[in-house]
Amino acid sequence: MKLGVCYYPEHWPKSRWVEDAKHMQRIGIEFVRIGEFSWSKIEPTPGEFHWEWLAESLDILHAHGLKVILGTPTATPPKWLVDRHPSMLAKDEQGRVRHFGSRRHYTFASLEYREECRRIVTLMAQRYGQHPAVASWQTDNEYGCHNTILSYAEADLAAFRLWLAEKYGTVAALNKAWGNVFWSMDYRSFDEIELPNLTVTEANPSHRLDFQRCCSDQVVAFNKLQVDILREHSTGRDLVHNYMGFFTAFDHHKVGQDLDVASWDTYPLGFLDQEAIYTAEEKHQYMRVGHPDFGAFHHDLYRGCGKGRLWIMEQQPGPVNWAPHNPTPANGAVRLWTWEAFSHGAELVSYFRWRQAPFGQEQMHAGLLRPDAEEAEAAQEARQVAEEVKRLSASLGLDADELMSLPSAGKVALMFDYDACWSLDIQPQSRAYRYLFWCYRMYEALRELGLSVDIIPSNASLDTYELLVLPAQAHISPELHDRLGAYQGVLFAGPRTGSKTDSYQIPENLAPGPLASLLPLTVERVDALPEHTQPAVSGRWGAGNLKHWHEQIKTTLPCWLKDDGGNPVLMGEGRHYYLGSCIDTEVLKASLAKLAEMANLPTYYLPKGVRVRERGNVIFVFNYGVSPVFFAPENAALLMGDPMIKAAGVSIWKKN
Amino acid sequence: MKLGVCYYPEHWPKSRWVEDAKHMQRIGIEFVRIGEFSWSKIEPTPGEFHWEWLAESLDILHAHGLKVILGTPTATPPKWLVDRHPSMLAKDEQGRVRHFGSRRHYTFASLEYREECRRIVTLMAQRYGQHPAVASWQTDNEYGCHNTILSYAEADLAAFRLWLAEKYGTVAALNKAWGNVFWSMDYRSFDEIELPNLTVTEANPSHRLDFQRCCSDQVVAFNKLQVDILREHSTGRDLVHNYMGFFTAFDHHKVGQDLDVASWDTYPLGFLDQEAIYTAEEKHQYMRVGHPDFGAFHHDLYRGCGKGRLWIMEQQPGPVNWAPHNPTPANGAVRLWTWEAFSHGAELVSYFRWRQAPFGQEQMHAGLLRPDAEEAEAAQEARQVAEEVKRLSASLGLDADELMSLPSAGKVALMFDYDACWSLDIQPQSRAYRYLFWCYRMYEALRELGLSVDIIPSNASLDTYELLVLPAQAHISPELHDRLGAYQGVLFAGPRTGSKTDSYQIPENLAPGPLASLLPLTVERVDALPEHTQPAVSGRWGAGNLKHWHEQIKTTLPCWLKDDGGNPVLMGEGRHYYLGSCIDTEVLKASLAKLAEMANLPTYYLPKGVRVRERGNVIFVFNYGVSPVFFAPENAALLMGDPMIKAAGVSIWKKN
Amino acid sequence: MKLGVCYYPEHWPKSRWVEDAKHMQRIGIEFVRIGEFSWSKIEPTPGEFHWEWLAESLDILHAHGLKVILGTPTATPPKWLVDRHPSMLAKDEQGRVRHFGSRRHYTFASLEYREECRRIVTLMAQRYGQHPAVASWQTDNEYGCHNTILSYAEADLAAFRLWLAEKYGTVAALNKAWGNVFWSMDYRSFDEIELPNLTVTEANPSHRLDFQRCCSDQVVAFNKLQVDILREHSTGRDLVHNYMGFFTAFDHHKVGQDLDVASWDTYPLGFLDQEAIYTAEEKHQYMRVGHPDFGAFHHDLYRGCGKGRLWIMEQQPGPVNWAPHNPTPANGAVRLWTWEAFSHGAELVSYFRWRQAPFGQEQMHAGLLRPDAEEAEAAQEARQVAEEVKRLSASLGLDADELMSLPSAGKVALMFDYDACWSLDIQPQSRAYRYLFWCYRMYEALRELGLSVDIIPSNASLDTYELLVLPAQAHISPELHDRLGAYQGVLFAGPRTGSKTDSYQIPENLAPGPLASLLPLTVERVDALPEHTQPAVSGRWGAGNLKHWHEQIKTTLPCWLKDDGGNPVLMGEGRHYYLGSCIDTEVLKASLAKLAEMANLPTYYLPKGVRVRERGNVIFVFNYGVSPVFFAPENAALLMGDPMIKAAGVSIWKKN
Ligand SMILES: [Zn+2]
Ligand SMILES: [Zn+2]
Ligand SMILES: [Zn+2]
Structure with a gap:
């Protein structure tokens, strides 16, 4: 410090x-x-x-x-x-x-x-x-x-063609991976491929995704x-x-x-x-x-x-x-x-x-x-x-x-994946959908429950976590699939998880793709909503509204939230749960509280504007509000500050 | 089918x-x-x-x-x-x-x-x-x-110059038709003419209109x-x-x-x-x-x-x-x-x-x-x-x-003209004015009255129609003028009809140009309104509001709708009527009901979301609403469905 | 006339x-x-x-x-x-x-x-x-x-390089004036300098300001x-x-x-x-x-x-x-x-x-x-x-x-400066801030008080004015500083006055720069507000709201308006006053009435939509409203029109 x-x-x-x-x-x-x-x-x-x-x-x-x-x-x-x-x-x-x-x-x-x-x-x-x-x-x-x-200069084009050649080996492999048969976009050689800008309408999403990956690799x-x-x-x-x-x-x-x-x-x-x-x-x-x-x-x-x-x-x-x-x-x-x-x-x-x-x-x-x-x-x-x-x-x-050296890791992990971000934002289906925003709101709900969260890459070890949240892990690689299968904590996957292959195609068994082995369900189609329509959602785990992205799901899993037509929104049993819609923070928080409970993680509903973070045996409390708020963590002794925390104030506590 | x-x-x-x-x-x-x-x-x-x-x-x-x-x-x-x-x-x-x-x-x-x-x-x-x-x-x-x-490449420029040379013969004719004396835009040869993009401010509207026509002809x-x-x-x-x-x-x-x-x-x-x-x-x-x-x-x-x-x-x-x-x-x-x-x-x-x-x-x-x-x-x-x-x-x-083979033609015709569309949208005067939108709202009003409508080109035969609507026929050619003169049904012309010559100029006698022979009136000037101002309109044929486009008209014709200053909005007598403003759908519907009555066409005010279409002796009824609605056409027997039509439902009837 | x-x-x-x-x-x-x-x-x-x-x-x-x-x-x-x-x-x-x-x-x-x-x-x-x-x-x-x-063609680049060379003599002087050490933007010769468009993010504001000045000089x-x-x-x-x-x-x-x-x-x-x-x-x-x-x-x-x-x-x-x-x-x-x-x-x-x-x-x-x-x-x-x-x-x-030949000058001067306009608009800090708009609102407040105003350049003689308003005179040159020091009327300076040097830098003593000799205060920092936040302002001279631009000021001057935290907003004594925030027209008007009073200028609060302008011994009265309004200037005889002025009406009076 x-x-x-x-x-x-x-x-x-x-x-x-x-x-x-x-x-x-x-x-x-x-x-x-x-x-x-x-x-x-x-x-x-x-x-x-x-x-x-x-x-x-x-x-x-x-x-x-x-x-x-x-x-x-x-x-x-x-x-x-x-x-x-x-x-x-x-x-x-x-x-x-x-x-x-x-x-x-x-x-x-x-x-x-x-x-x-x-x-x-x-x-x-x-x-x-x-x-x-x-x-x-x-x-x-x-x-x-x-x-x-993203840059669209000659140097970028040269790098992209090289990158593609290395990745695909043959242009036939690329044509297949991208689905270039659609709209006669097949190439005969890597040198025919251009950058995905200034096309008449949007370029092939696989083309766009690979270009983003290539540009990212240039940074690396x-x-x-x-x-x-x-x-x-x-x-x-x-x-x-x-x-x-x-x-x-x-x-x-x-x-x-x-x-x-x-x-x-x-x-x-x-x-x-x-x-x-x-x-x-x-x-x-x-x-x-x-x-x-x-x-x-x-x-x-x-x-x-x-x-x-x-x-x-x-x-x-x-x-x-x-x-x-x-x-x-x-x-x-x-x-x-x-x-x-x-x-x-x-x-x-x-x-x-x-x-x-x-x-x-x-x-x-x-x-x-x-x-x-x-x-x-x-x-x-x-x-x-x-x-x-x-x-x-x-x-x-x-x-x-x-x-x-005080340890800073939490017991809850939220998986954040840049490739998933690019994939899902390329085709949001509902204009306001953004992968990052959805992850942020998931995180916010966890944090409003007083949980300390790690945000982890998709190749991280999962061993230390009691609760694992996949907000929208677009592509589930075989390797990740194996780790998820072996995972012993509570797994909670959100809408669009498993919805794409590595080549930006729809999986043969539809979403959630390979994850259907853990979550037996099929996303039959997607209702991508305008902002003016936010249907009600309710059930044993909470009530509120959904927005932007709403999957129509076929499953025999028990349902904990349903939409206003009685269709599954949040479902699962045992250690595996799936949420098929973007839902608002209040009902998300209520559902995450249930999941945390299953994972034996204590939660508390913090006052508005108050946040808590644990590091080792120290508890930090923050007041982001404009008025003083009283908040004292349970079983803890005050080290600094006051339980009545003033606006923009901080208090620090030691766990008993 | x-x-x-x-x-x-x-x-x-x-x-x-x-x-x-x-x-x-x-x-x-x-x-x-x-x-x-x-x-x-x-x-x-x-x-x-x-x-x-x-x-x-x-x-x-x-x-x-x-x-x-x-x-x-x-x-x-x-x-x-x-x-x-x-x-x-x-x-x-x-x-x-x-x-x-x-x-x-x-x-x-x-x-x-x-x-x-x-x-x-x-x-x-x-x-x-x-x-x-x-x-x-x-x-x-x-x-x-x-x-x-619309494309602005070299091939397009070549095509445009050729097209202009064929149309005008001499560049002097073009200069005159376009009014190039305005702002010293005169050309000395067709090869001096460029495409109307990337000009410092908007290009001559005649230039733009001819370019649109030329591009359309390329498609043909x-x-x-x-x-x-x-x-x-x-x-x-x-x-x-x-x-x-x-x-x-x-x-x-x-x-x-x-x-x-x-x-x-x-x-x-x-x-x-x-x-x-x-x-x-x-x-x-x-x-x-x-x-x-x-x-x-x-x-x-x-x-x-x-x-x-x-x-x-x-x-x-x-x-x-x-x-x-x-x-x-x-x-x-x-x-x-x-x-x-x-x-x-x-x-x-x-x-x-x-x-x-x-x-x-x-x-x-x-x-x-x-x-x-x-x-x-x-x-x-x-x-x-x-x-x-x-x-x-x-x-x-x-x-x-x-x-x-069941006949599908209606008794009401609405004239839709692509050239009029281009002409009027080039200079809308009030940002939200769009020819297509106005035609659509005219059509909507007719259809809410249960009428079956044909949408016809300006060169169509008018013989079979009892009511003819010209939403905004910008240019009235001599040939069309003759046909309209000979037309025996009820003619209803909307704002901006006859307001332009074929070269995109204001007619010498002002709008409605040649149509003044049938509709003795003069459009003295135009009040092009912002969205926040929608003056009241009322009269013997209905009441409501006008918006976007409001003509100040001098006429001795009887007036059926007037604005809040008592000025003519809808006028005419016998078989010929003129509307000088864009008016909202309710008062438009009321006025069209009057016109339909004159044309001996029965109308009925359909429930919200319900639409009807006749084909031969079959009547189709549709419910676009989100709730069931009762609707049974008069003098008809049910063939399919139910008079209580569910949301997104259809019923089919046979005329007695 | x-x-x-x-x-x-x-x-x-x-x-x-x-x-x-x-x-x-x-x-x-x-x-x-x-x-x-x-x-x-x-x-x-x-x-x-x-x-x-x-x-x-x-x-x-x-x-x-x-x-x-x-x-x-x-x-x-x-x-x-x-x-x-x-x-x-x-x-x-x-x-x-x-x-x-x-x-x-x-x-x-x-x-x-x-x-x-x-x-x-x-x-x-x-x-x-x-x-x-x-x-x-x-x-x-x-x-x-x-x-x-502003044009970005080859001719403009050539002119700009010449203009810079003439102004600065050496490129070292330019580098220093522009602060090119920031972001390694130093040039080795005038020929390395480009126009300030199409840069990756915004160009150096000094670069932009000089380009604007150069383009202006091309017009001259x-x-x-x-x-x-x-x-x-x-x-x-x-x-x-x-x-x-x-x-x-x-x-x-x-x-x-x-x-x-x-x-x-x-x-x-x-x-x-x-x-x-x-x-x-x-x-x-x-x-x-x-x-x-x-x-x-x-x-x-x-x-x-x-x-x-x-x-x-x-x-x-x-x-x-x-x-x-x-x-x-x-x-x-x-x-x-x-x-x-x-x-x-x-x-x-x-x-x-x-x-x-x-x-x-x-x-x-x-x-x-x-x-x-x-x-x-x-x-x-x-x-x-x-x-x-x-x-x-x-x-x-x-x-x-x-x-x-009737004299048209007023007793109130508002200083308008194109260089100040460019300077302040280059970096508004709050998106909606615009120098011109602020000057206009200052003028509006003066005019709603019935005052006849001259809008003067910064090099104008100040001798004939009882009240001088500097809405936002960004740069105070030594010459202007001397004239302001010698000025015998009431001086009123607004936010951002004296906030920049001639090279677009912050003065060494911070704002109001050289004007601190007349207005002993320091602008310590600026609160640049979003539109949704308009804090209250109140004090002996009025009450209302501030917006866009709010300076945090350290001063020992008496304060006539303060913000909702009790901090100075309008301060001064004797003949010199400073306003540190953009405030709304009502409280601006009240404050200007106080200043006019000190300057022995009579004011009256005109009815909404009414404006008055004096020229020689003639008083012109205008009604911009949509309804008739009664207004008769004091000690004046009617020459034309009527005290009950109709909408868009005019009355003309002769001073007794
Ligand atoms: Zn299609
Ligand atoms: Zn002009
Ligand atoms: Zn930075």
Whole structure:
């Protein structure tokens, strides 16, 4: 449980650097991320290097006991480099080149650009890989930000054809897998295949899915190239990348396999304002503190991507500049977000950024310091957290390392799968259906019951979980099928599970495909509903409404929820249950409470806006509401805070 | 009154084909459409043909007594063909090439592609034109689907210049007709003229209208090319094309002139969900059965395009995949849609498709069979209709041919004109005005009065009609003017009638232009209203509101409806009446009832959701509502069903 | 106070011209604008000139005592000219060429096109510069119409690089000014700099701002080129350009410096319907007369651009064709608009257009005459105004020139700055914030208090004003700072004032930057609010709500309005006041009443829909409401009209 900050010494006169380092120390900051946008300062013109400023900056930070996360500068190649390799630029879905002038102006598939990355990362790793200040490396920055995963340039086409040839071997195999007989889309060679944009109407979904997979694999390869260099020249340092919220365009699990830690950039207010998942009421209610499950969901998701290790690389410290509207956080919100992250196992929470820049695109993005170097509100909240961590250590009788080692895993697992996300969103059937949103609402319901959840990839071990939720696992591979069959806890699968083969076809036995062995039922057809029609659902496990996606199911299983025509909605027996419709959070919560009960997991219905997270024997309680709320966990002793938790407040308890 | 199905033997193993044919027979299907997307199966590589599968398929169908509608495969040219003729690809209004990867990847104006079509259609017609199974040919598929009529490629520019030169002879004539003196748009030669896209602000409306006409004529020529080949090699077969719903981008009457039958593809739920014409209330109310006039309107429209002969080539059998939301139809809806089509004169209703494909873009589009070859709900409803047709034959004492010959024409004609549609939509003046929508609401009002309507082209004979409605006949040609003058029934013209010359200019005497000879009035100016302002209208013929379009009229004619300032809204005397505003359906219905009365046509106000259609001496009654309704036509005996018609139910009566 | 009309003799047969001139005379028209779209009639083919029609037309108008405003025809270059100089075409932000086919098909930066303009304007000025009919020249037409200021073509890039090199001297200076260290955006030479479109995410705001400034300067240079020619060959004539409503894409003050008079094109209904500033309630309420401050705001703004001289070049005379909806004006509205313009100092109100054209893009745009040459409603209202002006002259005992000379300046100044507009709109922080809209609402509040306002550029003399409002003067230059310091009236600055340096950076001392010397306060951070959250504001000066933009301010100044947390919203003492939030019109009005009181300016709360404007000793009263309203100014005698002013009515009073 340490604090960090993102720092851009190159933005400020050297005369400030020592004072900055001292000020960081005074607040209680231990980690500093630098360098990730500094290519033009390092190499202002081809082959002419200015390392001195970076060396001096590292030395100053080191001299003040600060550990550095050094960023490779590949998210912002300089203009001269782009001019040398114009083919490195991405093209958008409309076929337009995406030009220099901001950042992320490259396509992952560009082999020319990869060579430039190899060159600069090697030079940097050789030079600073063993620097005592350097504790970690961040590869690039926010892969995919500004919609940069899918690119439609020549380099992407070349990569795609190669990728397809490797995957399918023969074009006949591809034609069969994609079902190209439909609409005479058969190809005679891989060189006939084009990218799935600018087609007359939508391209074959198998074509689109494979393109998404290929683009995701380009990210994996791009990241791996840097990882290999850093491993060679900077042994012992944690390698990390900073992911983003509500972003699914590449397979984070695959990228995470090559790294040591997963981190992400947490902007609760910006995402509340901009994301379609939140209702107007939620946007208003949580305007200054963010939605209660936004941070938690991503912490649990990315901890899963980090093989158990999680950092927050960028924590919102005040108003940002990039959302449609950019309000100020509530008093205490920055502290609350920091504790929420720690409660989910974050080792580090690093604020973005140290000092607000008075220039450039993000000049209205707050930092811990204002542009005039005075402390902004968040600096005080960070200082408070640093002190509270010490008090918590003391009251638990643990040193900092022991505190960091408190186990963060839950007993409930929610399976999140990027391939499923792409598959199901390609053809939502009802416009508002989104895989990610449905997973989020599943997670929200679990969390409103006080459960601590792990969000796991489809290849994770299931052994430690009492309850396993598959929100919508589109394709059930033979390997997963075997593991699910062997699983001893309670299994709960949601609508669209098992509905596609690996090639994006409907399984021969219809959905739930291979899972029918565990869940004897057949999805006969799908009622994909407009928003204005949300039929009632009711039964022994709860009552409410369904929406978007409603399967017509034939089964002999006992039914626990039925629709307004008496048809099965939630069914199952023993350890296996299936939900055939998207249902609202209240009835979902009631049903999950039943399932948790079967799994011998205690649940409680939390007050609105209150959330709880357990880590080891510590219970963290958060109030995301705008009014004080009383909440005291059972059989626990107060360590910090008060049972009457104020708005944006936190209390910490120790289990008896 | 026969049933058919769309079938893709190339999607399935040959081992299924005999069973498929038998199963079709068992359901009562007599017609099978095949082949229209199979070019890559017929000619997988240039000049290498695989006819054998098609031959075998035809033989099997024939062996089971099934008649085939064979589709020319020109809607889906293979990739190798497109690569040989890249100039055949269309460009969208933004100037982007519309690439291979789905279907309809060609522009009608491409002479290179037309030659390829000539080649493949000739080969196919020579080979199968005399096959005993082949009863009919479908040219291409859904001309214009995915917005493919207007294309802005080089081939289109060449075609447009030629078309203009032929039409105008001299560029001076064109400059005068278009009024190019306005904004110095004069041209010195036809080669200076460009396509009307990507202009700084909107292009000259005359320019846009002529481009639309030219593109429409390209469709006519494209279709005619195939027709000529098929007539030569496959005499005696019905030639047909399958049109679409709410689609007006080419002149269907002109295309229809070259064919034997008009058919269309009927998807009541998809269109309800996606079309702007329907209110939120209608979208909710009719979610599972479609709007009560959707099928009827198009049946009557396309029967007019088919010179009296109508087929349904694709009838929705369950949820589709392409609308924003894709709900399941109500129980009975597929049967109701089928009977509605028969009641309007359809000879054939063919379901799309036989078996749901498990791959490709439409894998979520239902068929009569599910992907696992089990019957979906619609198969049972189709079987029921097949049996009911036999019972109806029997109870009427008619054989199948006599049943088919029951006259379907009405006594009311509504004139629908594609040129008027283009003209008026180019400059709507009030954003929500749409010619098609206004025609539809006119039709709805007539049909809510129980009237059976013919929708006729502007060159149709008027002799048999008692009441003639011109919803908005923008241009009144001298020839039409003469026919209207000679017309002996009641003539009712709506707003914008006679408001444009053939060159898209305002007539010298203002609207209604030449029609002022029959309707002595002058449209002095137009009040084009925002949606938030819908002034009251009232008078001896009804009361309600007007919207969108409101003409200020000077006339000495008696007025039957006036606006809230006492100005004329509906006026006329004797046999000629004029309506100067778009008015809501209730007051429109009341006024049409008055006009029908003058025309000696009995009307009755049908219960909400109920519709009636007469064919010969048979009366068909439909309930589009969600609750049972009692309705019994006067002086008629029940043949089928019940006077208390259940939701999505049908009753059939015989006139006494 | 004279009337004019826009006339297109080239659209009509010569046989009509004499009758047209006579008819104009009969109505009371004295000025006629002609020629601005006639290039293809003057020079139908390169070098072949047809001046005769123009000469004849000028002679006829002159013979009937009409004065001519002759338009240079450069807004509509002919097709042959565009074909000779394809590089003159603009490109839109998406990189697409904007083609011939309507008007304004050029980019201001094209040197090739400027040479063509020099050629045609010189020829025209030499030929007609001394013609006795020619009283004035209009340069081009509606600079920027159809979004034509920002263009992204090669000519624009060349101009931009040159402009930057001239401004910054060295690229290092540019890098520093733009803060290019952020995201490694440093350039090594001006030739590396590209246009700020099609970047991956938004370009540097300094980059965007400089591009806007450069494009604006291209307009200035383009206009100056014509001005220089006209000054040489047509001495003594007023040079004018016709600006547009709600248009800020170039610096009208700079263009205005080179001209003699400012004019603008007044379309109250079209703008009400299309502009986002107006609420749904306002759009409904003022549907047929326009928003009460639309004309006034622009009259005062453009009089400031015209160094005190104002014309209305195009006055809406009936329904137009280009808004989403195009309703008819209320009876009397054309007269009201004309008098409103005169009350703000307009010397001339010219109606667009004489006779409605039956062809081309604007065939549904009303004129004083209908297409059939009969008078439309507006002709009668224009005739009435002409007579009323004579009566007013008589009752005031002034001749026409004396009437024209009545002073139109107010005692309140509102500073409007195009550079501030671009700066603040580049980064609104809250989506709905718009500089122009905020200025308009400030103006509205002043005007609802009965105040007559001047809208002044930032370099205007402040001496004559008792109250000076800076709605949001983003950058305070040293020169302006000095003038504000010396200003002796009451100074009122709004949110975002002083928030940016000239290079688009945050000032070192934060906002209000240099103005902190007069207003000792610091804007510590900004709460940029979504529309759903409008916190309460209250205090000694009023109560209401704030929205969009809310500054957190540290100050020791007394506070007159506070937010719901007790934080400063409106503060100040003595002669200097600062408002830190956008507040609604009611509380803004109350506060402005307080400030006016301090400035010894009498105010009164006008009835809803009523507006007042003083000019010299004459008071004009307007009723924009839909019902009659009683209103009599104090200490004034009625000259025209009635204290009970009917809907769309006008009364005129003389101060005692
Ligand atoms: Zn970021
Ligand atoms: Zn279709
Ligand atoms: Zn204009």
